[in-house]
Amino acid sequence: xxxxxxxxxxxxxxxxxxxxxxxxxxxxxxxxxxxxxxxxxxxxxxxxxxxxxxxxxxxxxxxxxxxxxxxxxxxxxxxxxxxxxxxxxxxxxxxxxxxxxxxxxxxxxxxxxxxxxxxxxxxxxxxxxxxxxxxxxxxxxxxxxxxxxxxxxxxxxxxxxxxxxxxxxxxxxxxxxxxxxxxxxxxxxxxxxxxxxxxxxxxxxxxxxxxxxxxxxxxxxxxxxxxxxxxxxxxxxxxxxxxxxxxxxxxxxxxxxxxxxxxxxxxxxxxxxxxxxxxxxxxxxxxxxxxxxxxxxxxxxxxxxxxxxxxxxxxxxxxxxxxxxxxxxxxxxxxxxxxxxxxxxxxxxxxxxxxxxxxxxxxxxxxxxxxxxxxxxxxxxxxxxxxxxxxxxxxxxxxxxxxx
Numbered sequence: 346x347x348x349x350x351x352x353x354x355x356x357x358x359x360x361x362x363x364x365x366x367x368x369x370x371x372x373x374x375x376x377x378x379x380x381x382x383x384x385x386x387x388x389x390x391x392x393x394x395x396x397x398x399x400x401x402x403x404x405x406x407x408x409x410x411x412x413x414x415x416x417x418x419x420x421x422x423x424x425x426x427x428x429x430x431x432x433x434x435x436x437x438x439x440x441x442x443x444x445x446x447x448x449x450x451x452x453x454x455x456x457x458x459x460x461x462x463x464x465x466x467x468x469x470x471x472x473x474x475x476x477x478x479x480x481x482x483x484x485x486x487x488x489x490x491x492x493x494x495x496x497x498x499x500x501x502x503x504x505x506x507x508x509x510x511x512x513x514x515x516x517x518x519x520x521x522x523x524x525x526x527x528x529x530x531x532x533x534x535x536x537x538x539x540x541x542x543x544x545x546x547x548x549x550x551x552x553x554x555x556x557x558x559x560x561x562x563x564x565x566x567x568x569x570x571x572x573x574x575x576x577x578x579x580x581x582x583x584x585x586x587x588x589x590x591x592x593x594x595x596x597x598x599x600x601x602x603x604x605x606x607x608x609x610x611x612x613x614x615x616x617x618x619x620x621x622x623x624x625x626x627x628x629x630x631x632x633x634x635x636x637x638x639x640x641x642x643x644x645x646x647x648x649x650x651x652x653x654x655x656x657x658x659x660x661x662x663x664x665x666x667x668x669x670x671x672x673x674x675x676x677x678x679x680x681x682x683x684x685x686x687x688x689x690x691x692x693x694x695x696x697x698x699x700x701x702x703x704x705x706x707x708x709x710x711x712x713x714x715x716x717x718x719x720x721x722x723x724x725x726x727x728x729x730x731x732x733x734x735x736x737x738x739x740x741x742x743x744x745x746x747x748x749x
């Protein structure tokens with residue numbers, strides 16, 4: 346087959362999806378979801394809810410479609426949504442934003458992240474510091490932008506970074522520090538010392554802070570603290586979030602970023618040549634969601650906390666060691682007590698062994714650090730109670746196994 350050069354190669358290689366023969370392999374999410382479909386296993390691998398979001402939000406989308414909101418929206422997003430995002434940032438975090446200058450609507454957080462890194466990276470000497478394990482698209486986009494990924498490992502049980510390792514990773518070559526908090530896949534919420542260190546390092550080395558905060562309303566103890574609210578952080582921070590996780594509408598792909606006007610302008614210059622615009626009738630619906638009372642957001646976190654506890658109890662009963670998450674959809678469990686040494690191989694066997702799908706944490710790590718996560722699996726708790734109960738019952742049938 347003809348070797349086709351291009352950006353796809355950099356992205357595939359960055360994400361670890363290029364086989365030795367030059368072909369690309371599917372992501373672990375695609376592979377495990379296909380395995381779930383083929384075997385009838387319960388899919389606790391991919392992080393999508395199995396329930397619809399709030400009726401007010403769904404009804405607003407239907408109303409917008411019926412009212413003819415079906416053509417291109419403005420490039421930066423409709424005014425109603427930008428104003429709702431600005432009001433949300435003030436209501437929850439005390440940030441005072443200009444909806445016209447400080448807000449950009451994107452095709453999900455993934456596009457916001459891609460457009461941001463493409464806008465910020467200046468050349469192959471630029472480095473992006475990332476906490477590892479990391480969401481797989483990070484490595485692909487960093488490679489696509491032509492930068493170098495510098496990982497800072499998060500280790501069990503707490504999955505907080507070693508601040509000396511973090512300081513050593515950040516240098517004058519660092520263009521941006523990419524911070525996912527609450528963190529996927531570990532469920533960690535970074536502590537105050539980590540947040541303060543991130544801001545200090547960014548200031549010292551004149552780096553940007555790019556934050557992925559899609560789980561901002563799914564924190565189980567205390568409020569979410571955006572880096573942009575810390576002294577000295579606003580001028581260098583691009584904060585990214587989306588509607589998908591908060592309102593259980595992951596398929597709508599409505600995201601946004603907030604930042605100083607010059608940074609928003611830089612991202613717009615890239616974003617306009619990616620999707621240009623997206624999701625016209627979903628934008629007023631998400632604006633409606635962002636205006637919901639605080640009780641909605643608190644209840645969403647409480648509901649997921651209860652499901653985290655249900656899943657954790659089932660995993661412990663099945664023989665896993667469980668690292669209780671402080672936020673996000675996900676729970677990390679250690680299968681070593683079951684005799685597992687290779688989580689990737691175990692995940693491919695688990696649908697047949699127990700009728701459940703999970704994701705190995707090694708899929709979120711660079712080769713150099715995969716040994717730190719060799720026996721760890723990620724399970725998604727964002728499912729109905731009856732689904733989690735059935736998954737727990739299935740996992741309880743696991744016998745002690747020997748894995749390579």
